[in-house]
Amino acid sequence: MSTDTNDTTDADASNDSDDSGGHCSTPDSDGEVADDIAIISFERKWDTAEEIKEGIGDRYDSIDLIEYEGDVFEQHWGEYDCFVGLMASGIVMRKTAGLLDDKWEDPAVVVVDEELTWAIPITGGHHGANQVADDLASMGAVPAMTTASEAADKQGVEKQAKALDSHVVNGDSTVATNLAVLDDELGPVERLDGPKAVMVGDDVTVLKRNTDDGVVLGTGSVSGAKKGQFIEAWESALEGTDYDMGDVEFVATGTRKEEEEGLLEAAAELDLGVVSFEKETLEEFEGPTPSRSKELIGWPGISEASAIAGGREHELVAEKERYDEAVTVAIGR
Numbered sequence: 001m002s003t004d005t006n007d008t009t010d011a012d013a014s015n016d017s018d019d020s021g022g023h024c025s026t027p028d029s030d031g032e033v034a035d036d037i038a039i040i041s042f043e044r045k046w047d048t049a050e051e052i053k054e055g056i057g058d059r060y061d062s063i064d065l066i067e068y069e070g071d072v073f074e075q076h077w078g079e080y081d082c083f084v085g086l087m088a089s090g091i092v093m094r095k096t097a098g099l100l101d102d103k104w105e106d107p108a109v110v111v112v113d114e115e116l117t118w119a120i121p122i123t124g125g126h127h128g129a130n131q132v133a134d135d136l137a138s139m140g141a142v143p144a145m146t147t148a149s150e151a152a153d154k155q156g157v158e159k160q161a162k163a164l165d166s167h168v169v170n171g172d173s174t175v176a177t178n179l180a181v182l183d184d185e186l187g188p189v190e191r192l193d194g195p196k197a198v199m200v201g202d203d204v205t206v207l208k209r210n211t212d213d214g215v216v217l218g219t220g221s222v223s224g225a226k227k228g229q230f231i232e233a234w235e236s237a238l239e240g241t242d243y244d245m246g247d248v249e250f251v252a253t254g255t256r257k258e259e260e261e262g263l264l265e266a267a268a269e270l271d272l273g274v275v276s277f278e279k280e281t282l283e284e285f286e287g288p289t290p291s292r293s294k295e296l297i298g299w300p301g302i303s304e305a306s307a308i309a310g311g312r313e314h315e316l317v318a319e320k321e322r323y324d325e326a327v328t329v330a331i332g333r
Contacts, residue, residue, distance in 0.1 A: 034108055035061040037063045037064070037084060038065075038079070038080040039053065039084045040066050040084065040086065040087070041068060042067070042086070043067055048086060051139075052084065056135045056136065073095045073099060082110060083107055083109050084110045085111045085122075086112055096122070096123070104171045108123060109123045109129060117141060119143045155181070156178040158174065161207045163273025166207040166209050168205055170200075170206050173204055176203035213249065213333075214243065215249065216306075216310035217272075217307070218307025218308070219302070220254070220257060220328040221262070221263060222327075223260070225327050227262045227265040231266045231270065232327075234248075234251075236323055236329075237318060237329040238331070248270075251267050251274045251275070252307060253275075253276050253277070256279075256299065279299055282305035285308040285314060287301050287304020287308060288304070288319065301328075303328040303329055306330075314332070315332065317333050318331040
């Protein structure tokens with residue numbers, strides 16, 4: 001599969017140089033997903049800790065509240081994917097700095113203030129901390145991310161892996177490949193189907209699927225389409241197939257639609273990654289249905305082309321349909 005994307009990660013050129021970590025959902029996972037979280041809080045801030053658990057608890061397997069004491073991080077180091085320190089960043093930094101060992105194994109750490117004004121990833125930005133900070137943003141906190149690709153508005157390989165429901169096998173390679181992302185030199189993810197033996201160098205990042213292949217929701221829309229319109233369109237498109245939302249690998253679109261707010265909100269609500277393809281890639285996988293966008297602006301039909309480009313077999317399960325005069329969906333496999 002050839003995949004161009006629209007999210008962001010970095011070359012670990014900032015606060016993740018020698019730290020981070022996270023949850024290993026598979027033996028060789030890159031651990032970019034945080035599932036089990038501990039909120040470390042002073043007793044006087046307990047109401048805020050409970051508010052956080054209530055606000056984002058349904059997005060994680062577990063969130064435990066632990067009262068702060070001097071060696072609390074050391075006591076629970078390795079038990080959780082991410083620590084949320086409800087306290088000053090200086091305290092968290094002093095108490096965790098000596099515990100950091102390996103960025104692929106260390107838990108992520110986020111600091112948040114009592115007023116939920118800031119959510120600051122301290123370590124493990126790409127291994128759960130940025131994810132948690134993003135979720136805290138839904139409660140009003142500003143996610144203060146300093147990882148380089150977020151600043152450059154680019155998607156590094158860890159987030160590409162997450163969007164594609166896969167994980168990084170050889171974590172050390174991401175230093176080189178994420179630098180290439182920042183320099184616009186990486187290009188799309190290449191898909192190889194086996195059985196096959198592959199020899200790679202240290203600067204090649206290998207992504208491995210987490211699940212069996214499903215389907216891809218190729219999606220186009222009018223500007224300003226709402227979250228609910230996208231969700232209804234996707235559900236309606238799947239009704240005419242043998243698949244349901246649990247079989248969806250990711251949502252695919254074109255780069256000209258990659259900032260569509262309703263699409264991103266809908267995908268986030270359904271916990272789906274969003275992959276966007278450059279115009280040149282969509283032209284290579286143009287669908288069978290005529291598209292007005294090609295006549296008007298020179299782009300092939302986004303929904304069919306992105307569904308075909310994103311699928312392992314590069315074939316359509318369902319040709320494009322327009323829903324609510326706002327969202328167009330095709331399904332690829």
